Amino acid sequence: MAEYGVAVETAGVSLEGDLVLPPDPVGVVAFAHGSGSSRHSPRNRRVASVLGESGFATLLFDLLTTGEEEIDRVTAQHRFDIGLLTRRLSGAVLWITAYRGTRGLPVGLFGASTGAAAALCSAADLSESVGSVVSRGGRPDLAGTALSRVRAPVLLVVGGADRQVLALNEIAARRLAGEHRIHVVPGATHLFEEPGALDEVSEAAAGWFTRTLGTRQPV
Numbered sequence: 515m516a517e518y519g520v521a522v523e524t525a526g527v528s529l530e531g532d533l534v535l536p537p538d539p540v541g542v543v544a545f546a547h548g549s550g551s552s553r554h555s556p557r558n559r560r561v562a563s564v565l566g567e568s569g570f571a572t573l574l575f576d577l578l579t580t581g582e583e584e585i586d587r588v589t590a591q592h593r594f595d596i597g598l599l600t601r602r603l604s605g606a607v608l609w610i611t612a613y614r615g616t617r618g619l620p621v622g623l624f625g626a627s628t629g630a631a632a633a634l635c636s637a638a639d640l641s642e643s644v645g646s647v648v649s650r651g652g653r654p655d656l657a658g659t660a661l662s663r664v665r666a667p668v669l670l671v672v673g674g675a676d677r678q679v680l681a682l683n684e685i686a687a688r689r690l691a692g693e694h695r696i697h698v699v700p701g702a703t704h705l706f707e708e709p710g711a712l713d714e715v716s717e718a719a720a721g722w723f724t725r726t727l728g729t730r731q732p733v
Contacts, residue, residue, distance in 0.1 A: 515566055518615075522575045524605025530574030531606075533615070534566055539654050541620040541645075541727040542571040542610055544601050546636075548593075548627025548651070552576050552583070557705065557712060558626060561650070564716035565624075568724060571616055576600050577629070584686050589692040599632035600639070604658060607636060607643050620727040622646040630657035630670075638663035646726040648719045651679060651704050654686035667726040668694040673702030693726075 515536050520572045522531045528667055545558050545567055553574040562572040576583070577599050578592055586592040592599075603623070617681045621644055625633030630652025637644040638660040654661065668690055672680045680698065687694055697718045702711040 518618065519530070520553045520573075520575075520613075522573070522606050522609050524603075524609055525601040527602070528578050529579065529580055529602065533571065533573050533613075534562065534567050534715055535571045535615050536569055538569070539571040539619060540569040541622060541723060542573065542587075542616045543622040543723060544573045544575070544603065545604055545622050546577065546599065546623065546625040546629030546632045548625075548629050554733075555626070557650070558624070558710055561719055563718045564720050565584075565723065567659065568720040570720075570723060572624070573610060573616075575606060577632070583721070593628055594637065594656070596628065596631045596635060599628065601633040603629075603632045604636040605639055611643060612678060618644045621716055622648070622727050624648045624650065625652055626650045628653055628656060630654055634664055634668070635660040637666045637668075641665045646723055648722055649683075650715055651676060651706065653679070653682060656684045657686070661686055662691050664690055665692045667692060667722070669697060669718065669722040670694065671697045671699065671718055673704060673706055673711065674698045674700045675702060676704045679704060 520531045522529045623633040630649035634657040642662045670683045706712045
Protein backbone atom coordinates (compact mmCIF):
# COMPACT_ATOMS: atom_id res chain seq x y z
CA MET A 515 0.00 0.00 0.00
CA ALA A 516 1.60 3.27 -1.13
CA GLU A 517 0.50 6.67 0.21
CA TYR A 518 1.20 9.98 -1.50
CA GLY A 519 0.61 13.57 -0.53
CA VAL A 520 -0.88 15.19 -3.63
CA ALA A 521 -1.99 18.60 -4.77
CA VAL A 522 -5.44 18.28 -6.31
CA GLU A 523 -5.89 20.98 -8.95
CA THR A 524 -9.61 21.64 -9.09
CA ALA A 525 -11.95 24.52 -9.91
CA GLY A 526 -9.15 27.06 -9.99
CA VAL A 527 -7.54 26.14 -6.65
CA SER A 528 -4.96 23.66 -5.40
CA LEU A 529 -6.15 21.50 -2.49
CA GLU A 530 -4.12 19.18 -0.28
CA GLY A 531 -4.91 15.50 -0.52
CA ASP A 532 -3.78 12.04 0.53
CA LEU A 533 -3.88 9.35 -2.15
CA VAL A 534 -3.45 5.69 -1.15
CA LEU A 535 -2.80 3.13 -3.87
CA PRO A 536 -2.99 -0.60 -3.16
CA PRO A 537 -1.30 -3.02 -5.56
CA ASP A 538 -3.42 -3.43 -8.71
CA PRO A 539 -6.38 -1.29 -7.54
CA VAL A 540 -9.83 -2.33 -8.74
CA GLY A 541 -11.21 1.20 -8.52
CA VAL A 542 -10.73 4.54 -6.80
CA VAL A 543 -12.97 6.26 -4.25
CA ALA A 544 -12.83 10.01 -3.57
CA PHE A 545 -14.04 11.23 -0.18
CA ALA A 546 -16.07 14.38 0.38
CA HIS A 547 -15.93 15.20 4.08
CA GLY A 548 -18.71 16.74 6.09
CA SER A 549 -19.24 20.23 7.43
CA GLY A 550 -16.43 21.49 9.62
CA SER A 551 -14.20 18.51 8.85
CA SER A 552 -11.18 17.88 6.59
CA ARG A 553 -9.17 15.15 4.93
CA HIS A 554 -7.97 14.19 8.42
CA SER A 555 -11.45 13.00 9.49
CA PRO A 556 -10.78 9.86 11.58
CA ARG A 557 -14.11 8.33 10.53
CA ASN A 558 -13.44 8.75 6.82
CA ARG A 559 -9.89 7.47 7.27
CA ARG A 560 -11.26 4.37 8.97
CA VAL A 561 -13.58 3.71 6.05
CA ALA A 562 -10.78 4.42 3.57
CA SER A 563 -8.58 1.86 5.31
CA VAL A 564 -11.21 -0.85 4.86
CA LEU A 565 -11.70 0.13 1.22
CA GLY A 566 -7.95 -0.15 0.71
CA GLU A 567 -8.03 -3.68 2.10
CA SER A 568 -10.75 -4.42 -0.46
CA GLY A 569 -8.50 -3.27 -3.29
CA PHE A 570 -9.65 0.31 -3.79
CA ALA A 571 -7.43 3.35 -4.14
CA THR A 572 -8.69 6.22 -1.98
CA LEU A 573 -8.37 9.99 -2.20
CA LEU A 574 -9.06 12.10 0.87
CA PHE A 575 -8.65 15.80 0.19
CA ASP A 576 -9.60 19.14 1.69
CA LEU A 577 -12.60 20.73 0.02
CA LEU A 578 -11.56 24.20 1.25
CA THR A 579 -8.29 26.11 1.10
CA THR A 580 -6.49 26.96 4.34
CA GLY A 581 -7.82 30.52 4.21
CA GLU A 582 -11.37 29.36 3.54
CA GLU A 583 -11.18 26.91 6.45
CA GLU A 584 -10.14 29.70 8.80
CA ILE A 585 -13.10 31.81 7.71
CA ASP A 586 -15.46 28.85 7.86
CA ARG A 587 -14.49 28.02 11.45
CA VAL A 588 -15.81 31.43 12.45
CA THR A 589 -18.68 32.00 10.03
CA ALA A 590 -19.61 28.50 8.76
CA GLN A 591 -20.28 30.18 5.42
CA HIS A 592 -18.61 27.59 3.20
CA ARG A 593 -19.61 24.26 4.70
CA PHE A 594 -23.18 24.50 3.43
CA ASP A 595 -22.22 25.99 0.06
CA ILE A 596 -23.11 22.86 -1.89
CA GLY A 597 -22.39 24.53 -5.23
CA LEU A 598 -18.82 25.32 -4.16
CA LEU A 599 -18.25 21.85 -2.69
CA THR A 600 -19.65 20.23 -5.83
CA ARG A 601 -17.35 22.21 -8.13
CA ARG A 602 -14.35 21.21 -6.03
CA LEU A 603 -15.36 17.53 -5.91
CA SER A 604 -16.19 17.37 -9.61
CA GLY A 605 -12.81 18.88 -10.39
CA ALA A 606 -11.20 16.24 -8.19
CA VAL A 607 -12.97 13.51 -10.17
CA LEU A 608 -11.51 14.93 -13.37
CA TRP A 609 -8.09 15.07 -11.66
CA ILE A 610 -8.45 11.39 -10.73
CA THR A 611 -9.31 10.38 -14.29
CA ALA A 612 -6.16 12.12 -15.55
CA TYR A 613 -3.71 11.13 -12.80
CA ARG A 614 -1.31 8.41 -13.94
CA GLY A 615 -1.90 6.18 -10.90
CA THR A 616 -5.70 6.19 -11.18
CA ARG A 617 -6.36 6.85 -14.86
CA GLY A 618 -8.84 4.35 -16.29
CA LEU A 619 -10.08 3.07 -12.94
CA PRO A 620 -13.82 3.06 -12.08
CA VAL A 621 -14.58 6.03 -9.81
CA GLY A 622 -16.77 6.01 -6.70
CA LEU A 623 -17.64 8.84 -4.33
CA PHE A 624 -18.04 8.61 -0.54
CA GLY A 625 -19.72 11.61 1.06
CA ALA A 626 -20.37 12.41 4.71
CA SER A 627 -22.86 14.99 6.02
CA THR A 628 -22.91 17.94 3.57
CA GLY A 629 -20.24 16.18 1.50
CA ALA A 630 -22.88 13.60 0.56
CA ALA A 631 -24.91 16.30 -1.18
CA ALA A 632 -21.82 17.37 -3.13
CA ALA A 633 -21.14 13.73 -4.05
CA LEU A 634 -24.65 13.30 -5.42
CA CYS A 635 -24.48 16.56 -7.36
CA SER A 636 -21.14 15.53 -8.85
CA ALA A 637 -22.57 12.13 -9.76
CA ALA A 638 -25.43 13.87 -11.54
CA ASP A 639 -23.10 16.23 -13.41
CA LEU A 640 -20.47 13.60 -14.26
CA SER A 641 -22.66 10.61 -14.98
CA GLU A 642 -20.12 9.11 -17.40
CA SER A 643 -17.29 9.30 -14.85
CA VAL A 644 -18.87 8.49 -11.48
CA GLY A 645 -19.88 4.86 -11.15
CA SER A 646 -21.20 4.64 -7.58
CA VAL A 647 -21.95 6.74 -4.49
CA VAL A 648 -22.04 6.01 -0.76
CA SER A 649 -23.37 8.49 1.80
CA ARG A 650 -22.54 8.26 5.53
CA GLY A 651 -24.88 10.17 7.82
CA GLY A 652 -25.40 12.41 4.83
CA ARG A 653 -27.69 15.24 3.85
CA PRO A 654 -28.77 14.08 0.38
CA ASP A 655 -31.74 16.42 0.63
CA LEU A 656 -29.31 19.32 0.08
CA ALA A 657 -28.61 18.00 -3.42
CA GLY A 658 -32.04 19.32 -4.42
CA THR A 659 -33.08 18.83 -8.03
CA ALA A 660 -29.82 17.00 -8.83
CA LEU A 661 -31.23 13.89 -7.14
CA SER A 662 -33.45 13.07 -10.09
CA ARG A 663 -30.42 13.19 -12.42
CA VAL A 664 -28.27 10.71 -10.48
CA ARG A 665 -27.90 7.52 -12.50
CA ALA A 666 -25.14 5.90 -10.43
CA PRO A 667 -26.14 3.36 -7.74
CA VAL A 668 -26.45 5.07 -4.35
CA LEU A 669 -26.13 3.61 -0.84
CA LEU A 670 -27.40 5.81 1.99
CA VAL A 671 -25.98 4.70 5.35
CA VAL A 672 -27.74 6.25 8.34
CA GLY A 673 -27.72 5.64 12.07
CA GLY A 674 -30.98 4.23 13.43
CA ALA A 675 -30.91 6.71 16.31
CA ASP A 676 -30.22 9.65 13.99
CA ARG A 677 -33.94 10.03 13.39
CA GLN A 678 -34.08 13.45 11.75
CA VAL A 679 -31.32 12.63 9.26
CA LEU A 680 -32.89 9.23 8.60
CA ALA A 681 -36.18 10.94 7.71
CA LEU A 682 -34.38 13.33 5.36
CA ASN A 683 -32.63 10.38 3.69
CA GLU A 684 -35.91 8.55 3.20
CA ILE A 685 -37.43 11.59 1.51
CA ALA A 686 -34.38 12.15 -0.69
CA ALA A 687 -34.21 8.46 -1.67
CA ARG A 688 -37.64 8.70 -3.26
CA ARG A 689 -36.28 11.31 -5.67
CA LEU A 690 -33.33 9.24 -6.86
CA ALA A 691 -33.73 7.95 -10.40
CA GLY A 692 -31.34 5.01 -10.29
CA GLU A 693 -30.64 2.03 -8.05
CA HIS A 694 -30.50 2.98 -4.39
CA ARG A 695 -30.74 1.50 -0.93
CA ILE A 696 -30.89 2.81 2.64
CA HIS A 697 -28.73 0.90 5.11
CA VAL A 698 -29.73 1.64 8.71
CA VAL A 699 -27.14 0.92 11.40
CA PRO A 700 -29.24 -0.04 14.45
CA GLY A 701 -28.78 2.22 17.47
CA ALA A 702 -26.13 4.40 15.84
CA THR A 703 -26.14 8.17 16.20
CA HIS A 704 -24.96 10.74 13.66
CA LEU A 705 -21.20 10.18 14.09
CA PHE A 706 -21.43 6.38 14.42
CA GLU A 707 -19.44 6.45 17.65
CA GLU A 708 -21.15 3.38 19.12
CA PRO A 709 -19.13 0.13 19.32
CA GLY A 710 -19.10 -1.61 15.95
CA ALA A 711 -21.12 1.11 14.17
CA LEU A 712 -18.31 2.46 12.03
CA ASP A 713 -17.18 -1.08 11.23
CA GLU A 714 -20.64 -1.73 9.80
CA VAL A 715 -20.46 1.48 7.77
CA SER A 716 -17.07 0.48 6.37
CA GLU A 717 -18.14 -3.04 5.47
CA ALA A 718 -21.35 -1.80 3.84
CA ALA A 719 -19.41 0.74 1.78
CA ALA A 720 -16.80 -1.81 0.69
CA GLY A 721 -19.50 -4.28 -0.32
CA TRP A 722 -21.43 -1.65 -2.25
CA PHE A 723 -18.43 -0.35 -4.19
CA THR A 724 -17.20 -3.88 -4.90
CA ARG A 725 -20.55 -4.80 -6.44
CA THR A 726 -21.54 -1.59 -8.21
CA LEU A 727 -18.26 -0.26 -9.60
CA GLY A 728 -17.77 -3.55 -11.36
CA THR A 729 -20.95 -2.92 -13.34
CA ARG A 730 -19.68 0.32 -14.89
CA GLN A 731 -17.04 0.67 -17.59
CA PRO A 732 -14.13 3.04 -16.92
CA VAL A 733 -14.14 6.23 -18.98
